[in-house]
Amino acid sequence: MCLRPCVRSSRALPLRKPTPLAPKLHPATGLPLSRTRGQHLLHNQGVIYKIVEAADIQASDAVYEVGCGTGELTMRLLPLARKVYTVDTELRMVEETKSRAQSGGFQNLEALVGDALRVPMPRRFDVCVSNLPYKISAPIIFRLLRRISEGHPWRAAVLMLQREFADRLLSDPGEKGFSRLALNVRLFAKAFRRCAANQNFVKEIHSTVIRLEPRVPAPEVDFNEWDALIRVIFSRRRKTLRAQFKKLSTLAMLEQNYKMWCSLSGTKPSAIPFPELVSSVLKEESMLRERAFAMDLDDLHLLLKAFNRRGIHFASVHQGAAEAEDLDFATSGSGGVGSFPQLTSDFLYP
Numbered sequence: 035m036c037l038r039p040c041v042r043s044s045r046a047l048p049l050r051k052p053t054p055l056a057p058k059l060h061p062a063t064g065l066p067l068s069r070t071r072g073q074h075l076l077h078n079q080g081v082i083y084k085i086v087e088a089a090d091i092q093a094s095d096a097v098y099e100v101g102c103g104t105g106e107l108t109m110r111l112l113p114l115a116r117k118v119y120t121v122d123t124e125l126r127m128v129e130e131t132k133s134r135a136q137s138g139g140f141q142n143l144e145a146l147v148g149d150a151l152r153v154p155m156p157r158r159f160d161v162c163v164s165n166l167p168y169k170i171s172a173p174i175i176f177r178l179l180r181r182i183s184e185g186h187p188w189r190a191a192v193l194m195l196q197r198e199f200a201d202r203l204l205s206d207p208g209e210k211g212f213s214r215l216a217l218n219v220r221l222f223a224k225a226f227r228r229c230a231a232n233q234n235f236v237k238e239i240h241s242t243v244i245r246l247e248p249r250v251p252a253p254e255v256d257f258n259e260w261d262a263l264i265r266v267i268f269s270r271r272r273k274t275l276r277a278q279f280k281k282l283s284t285l286a287m288l289e290q291n292y293k294m295w296c297s298l299s300g301t302k303p304s305a306i307p308f309p310e311l312v313s314s315v316l317k318e319e320s321m322l323r324e325r326a327f328a329m330d331l332d333d334l335h336l337l338l339k340a341f342n343r344r345g346i347h348f349a350s351v352h353q354g355a356a357e358a359e360d361l362d363f364a365t366s367g368s369g370g371v372g373s374f375p376q377l378t379s380d381f382l383y384p
């Protein structure tokens with residue numbers, strides 16, 4: 035038996051950097067910046083130039099910018115576009131951007147204080163340009179995709195994203211990072227990596243600028259139904275579909291939807307026990323051994339159609355109503371937006 039005291043090598047325990055107590059200050063304005071709110075503002079003029087170049091803005095374009103910060107990017111967009119809509123959670127950021135636009139003599143800015151996930155997007159815009167805060171990157175991209183599925187496409191979205199997030203978003207089926215988001219992006223848009231952008235102010239953040247272009251024509255798919263299927267099969271993306279569709283909670287949810295569909299459509303429910311009905315669909319499509327992370331769009335379309343043909347639906351029939359309520363709430367300009375100011379009608383009805 036070894037009696038030597040167990041001394042851990044100091045190399046095994048990397049020293050943690052002390053958390054800085056003082057907030058970072060914006061070099062130009064002296065405004066304190068919050069990392070938790072994703073306030074990694076752009077300073078590198080070369081990066082700003084590349085983002086604007088990738089956006090290829092036309093004089094008649096309306097541009098939607100999520101998170102204006104102190105307006106570094108906004109000020110480059112204003113001379114190029116017919117209109118720039120922007121929303122930022124922080125009043126001081128919006129005020130700084132508005133004041134810069136005013137000093138520059140620009141009349142085409144509409145800036146709101148609010149949460150971009152709750153404030154509705156402008157009714158129409160051609161290009162979305164944003165140095166996106168990391169925390170809301172995925173939901174904002176989902177919102178952009180939903181706009182396409184609702185028949186209100188934009189021409190392009192140029193987004194600066196954290197490098198690892200962009201890598202996952204651009205990954206292909208079968209690759210390590212291939213996720214529900216990557217799949218949905220693939221369904222609705224073509225995605226291009228434009229450039230790497232390492233910010234010189236916050237050195238440890240490496241970013242990538244991507245450009246999304248909606249597919250034309252948009253795929254004919256009910257986004258709620260599609261996304262609900264993807265959620266189910268990506269919950270354990272390396273498992274076979276056979277295993278995924280044995281999960282009791284999944285079967286219970288599908289069976290409830292199935293019964294609802296049968297009663298709404300006046301169809302007699304199948305005499306086959308529900309779990310067998312589900313696995314018979316997989317068997318007929320030869321998909322028992324498929325695994326979500328390696329499936330391509332065509333396979334998934336086939337799978338969804340096969341389930342739907344048998345009356346098996348993934349999105350609850352109540353979901354449509356919930357979405358509509360959401361929209362009313364969002365467009366009402368009050369209520370859930372809480373302490374944020376009322377939305378101006380111009381923002382909603384450009």
Ligand SMILES: C[S@@+](CC[C@H](N)C(=O)[O-])C[C@H]1O[C@@H](n2cnc3c(N)ncnc32)[C@H](O)[C@@H]1O
Nearest residue numbers: 073074075076101102103122123149150165167
């Ligand atoms: C990465 S900074 C980009 C700022 C500026 N566009 C730039 O490039 O310098 C992100 C900005 O988004 C704002 N922000 C964070 N969460 C937000 C949200 N949920 N809705 C709207 N803006 C948000 C932050 O206050 C911050 O100003």
